[in-house]
Amino acid sequence: MxxxxxxxxxxxxxxxxxxxxxxxxxxxxxxxxxxxxxxxxxxxxxxxxxxxxxxxxxxxxxxxxxxxxxxxxxxxxxxxxxxxxxxxxxxxxxxxxxxxxxxxxxxxxxxxxxxxxxWKDVYIAVGSNMGDKEGNIRSAIQMLSETRGIQVEKVSTLIQTEPYGYTDQDVFLNGCLQVKTWLPPEVLLKRMQEIELLLHRERKIHWGPRTIDLDMILYGEEVIHTKDLAVPHPDMTNRRFVLDPLDEIGGWVWHPTEHKTIHQLKEILEERGAKDYD
Missing domain, CATH: 3.30.1130.10 (GTP cyclohydrolase I, C-terminal domain/NADPH-dependent 7-cyano-7-deazaguanine reductase, N-terminal domain)
Known part of the structure; x- marks a missing residue:
């Protein structure tokens, strides 16, 4: 540089x-x-x-x-x-x-x-299983892109996945985004939570239905453990509905603690035959 x-x-x-x-x-x-x-x-x-x-x-x-x-x-x-x-x-x-x-x-x-x-490259998982699912996700993406200091670079294909944990709910629509941002991780998290509230996200049931879910998966190559935030996302390596769309837009990206690429992690999960869960 x-x-x-x-x-x-x-x-x-x-x-x-x-x-x-x-x-x-x-x-x-x-x-x-x-x-x-x-x-x-x-x-x-x-x-x-x-x-x-x-x-x-x-x-x-x-x-x-x-x-x-x-x-x-x-x-x-x-x-x-x-x-x-x-x-x-x-x-x-x-x-x-x-x-x-x-x-x-x-x-x-x-x-x-x-x-x-x-500028930092950040990957965010998105999901919805209430109302206009695709509309909710598109609205969240638009709100992120309108935030000063955030630029949406790539949006994966949206995929349909079965619910996990609390199964008495509709199927999910999931995907991943690549954004670049200068916002610090905690500030970005706060903005993501604001968007969830604006789109009427309610946290009533663990793993329950939601209009929108935004999870910070990777923030550059940083490893973050605070009261409110863990990055890389601690369970991303077990989630097909995260790794599949993430592989589509960033399969070469390096996981800073697993020391493997996203594509390699996806292959390992496929070999294990793990089930999707949210």
Whole structure:
């Protein structure tokens, strides 16, 4: 991965906790580190294969002047996220926003915040067995794609599967999505749960019927164990209704704890003759 650096871009802007800072303004310095694949640019010597850092500087200035934020943390995050959206070649951005004229009643050099955003490949299992099942899934996909910081890259074929555990319910429609996101895992989980609520998901019976189910299966190659989240999904290797559609859109993807590809895990499950369950 290549790296383009911008250092100490000076912008007179209007950010600060105190009203006078947002009225009178002050000087800020912005440094940005841009990460992208520069191999083609290196060998073609063609600016179209890279990013024009002069244009990036103009964009940074525009972002700084567009709003008046109380916190430089917010201003820095806006710069990061807008750069990620406006320059599709970027894989990661880190921004340092310096405030050398901060209202601190003592001698100091400067204060600054640093914010980073990086695209991560995430795989999400989707399922529904109530109402318009396909409509529920399509609505969930649309809501994800409309969320800032989430881009839906691939959608698998939707497959019909029998219920497991609590069997007195309708069959399920299941599939998998590949998204890229800069949202941290916990923030992405919260958004997925919000979408479930918007689509009237109710958690009354374990393994029971549901309008929509969204499960985070893989988040890059990260291994996460918190009170609310376990990734990779701890039971994905036993679920045909996860591995079949996941293999369709990402069979080559590496499972970080099983140390096998998704396709290999699917073959192992087929050999075991395991039954689907939800």
């Amino acid at each position: 290549g790296h383009i650096g911008i250092r100490d871009l000076e912008v007179y802007a209007y950010h600060g906790v105190y009203p006078e800072e947002r009225e009178k303004g002050q000087n800020f310095l912005v440094s940005a580190d841009l990460y992208l694949d520069t191999w083609e640019a290196e060998h073609r010597d063609d600016l179209d294969a890279s990013i024009h850092y002069g244009i990036v500087c103009e964009h940074i200035k525009d972002y700084m002047l567009r709003e008046k934020h109380m916190l430089i943390e917010r201003a820095a995050s806006e710069i990061c996220e807008n750069l990620m959206l406006d320059f599709p070649k970027l894989k990661k951005v880190c921004v340092k926003l310096y405030k050398p004229e901060a209202p601190i009643p003592m001698n100091f050099g400067t204060v600054f915040v640093e914010v980073c955003r990086e």
